[in-house]
Amino acid sequence: MNFKDFINPGIESIQPYEPGRSLDEVIQEFNLSKVIKLASNENSLGASKKALEIVQSAKDLHYYPDGSGEALKKVISEHENIAKEQIILGNGSNEVLELAAAAFLNSETEAIFSEHAFVVYKLASKVRGCKFHEVPAKNFGHDLDSFKNYINDSTRVIFIANPNNPTGTYNTHAQVHNLLSSIPDHVLVVLDLAYFEYVEAEDYVKPYELLNEFNNLLLTRSFSKAYGLPALRIGFGVGHPELIEILNRIRQPFNVNTIAQKAAIAAIEDQAHIKQSIENNSMQKQYLQSELTRLGLTSLESQGNFIAVKVPIPGRDMFNKLMKEGVIVRPIDLYGMPDYIRVTIGAPAENKFFIQILEKVLN
Numbered sequence: 001m002n003f004k005d006f007i008n009p010g011i012e013s014i015q016p017y018e019p020g021r022s023l024d025e026v027i028q029e030f031n032l033s034k035v036i037k038l039a040s041n042e043n044s045l046g047a048s049k050k051a052l053e054i055v056q057s058a059k060d061l062h063y064y065p066d067g068s069g070e071a072l073k074k075v076i077s078e079h080e081n082i083a084k085e086q087i088i089l090g091n092g093s094n095e096v097l098e099l100a101a102a103a104f105l106n107s108e109t110e111a112i113f114s115e116h117a118f119v120v121y122k123l124a125s126k127v128r129g130c131k132f133h134e135v136p137a138k139n140f141g142h143d144l145d146s147f148k149n150y151i152n153d154s155t156r157v158i159f160i161a162n163p164n165n166p167t168g169t170y171n172t173h174a175q176v177h178n179l180l181s182s183i184p185d186h187v188l189v190v191l192d193l194a195y196f197e198y199v200e201a202e203d204y205v206k207p208y209e210l211l212n213e214f215n216n217l218l219l220t221r222s223f224s225k226a227y228g229l230p231a232l233r234i235g236f237g238v239g240h241p242e243l244i245e246i247l248n249r250i251r252q253p254f255n256v257n258t259i260a261q262k263a264a265i266a267a268i269e270d271q272a273h274i275k276q277s278i279e280n281n282s283m284q285k286q287y288l289q290s291e292l293t294r295l296g297l298t299s300l301e302s303q304g305n306f307i308a309v310k311v312p313i314p315g316r317d318m319f320n321k322l323m324k325e326g327v328i329v330r331p332i333d334l335y336g337m338p339d340y341i342r343v344t345i346g347a348p349a350e351n352k353f354f355i356q357i358l359e360k361v362l363n
């Protein structure tokens, strides 16, 4: 017997998270002069210039960060029109998802999420050794009406990605409201809003209306997507102050670094950049969708900054072929979608290059 025989239950079957390939890696491996990365749903317009200035002029690094992130929480509370006590900062919104799992899931409890849902829900559940249900998807989207059928006395957390990654599908306000109205109070709903800013659907959730009505709700938001700061790892959760207080008990004291806190303030204050990023996404989504149709490919309608595209060869083979030609996308076989690739909606020149290479690979 050695330490490896005593790994916590649930962890044996976990595969390490497969991140998108980096530009440097691919340039070196394939000896290419031009490579574009459309693999991790980043903002191709980059971060706000104001946020970049903060990073470039960083000082006082010998002090610990403000452990409660007061200045940033104040700016978030004003921008979102919520109380500071409703906010928890995370090292990426990913950490807030993890905190919810750490607080409520263990080997005697259960979690619910959808087939094709963002993979972190499954990882966080497995690590806690809890039982989890992957509810069959409906047209690749979360079938919230059926979620109710999986609830029992041991259910603690329901994860909903809205919009979901990698499908880009979303749930309406009415669907989420119906679910919240019909579940017992002992179940916490975690509504993951990482791509919130990009959504165009008019019947999309109004999260703060839900929060006013339901205490068993945690919203998670990210600075990694439209805000363009994934390298700094910062996000936040919003919920009832009692829920936030519980999550704060298990949060690492200095989970969000000083530069990330300050850059996030600058990014919120630069709404012009967010507006431009959203407009680019909307226009380029239309461009990509019409070009994909021209190439005879179908794709899922997306509310995010990425599109899941059905390809005529296995998605992983298509990923490899595109990579050799200098375009990094994402295979999503591990999400139960072996015939698809996921492509981030980039800047105009990137999308054009992607289409050009895709056309070459298809012929």
Ligand SMILES: Cc1ncc(COP(=O)(O)O)c(C=O)c1O
Residues within 6 Å of the ligand: 040, 041, 091, 092, 093, 094, 095, 118, 161, 163, 164, 165, 192, 194, 221, 222, 223, 224, 230, 233, 234, 235
């Ligand atoms: C649906 C969804 N939720 C959460 C995250 C985590 O984002 P972050 O931790 O960078 O805020 C991602 C990242 O890709 C995502 O796609």
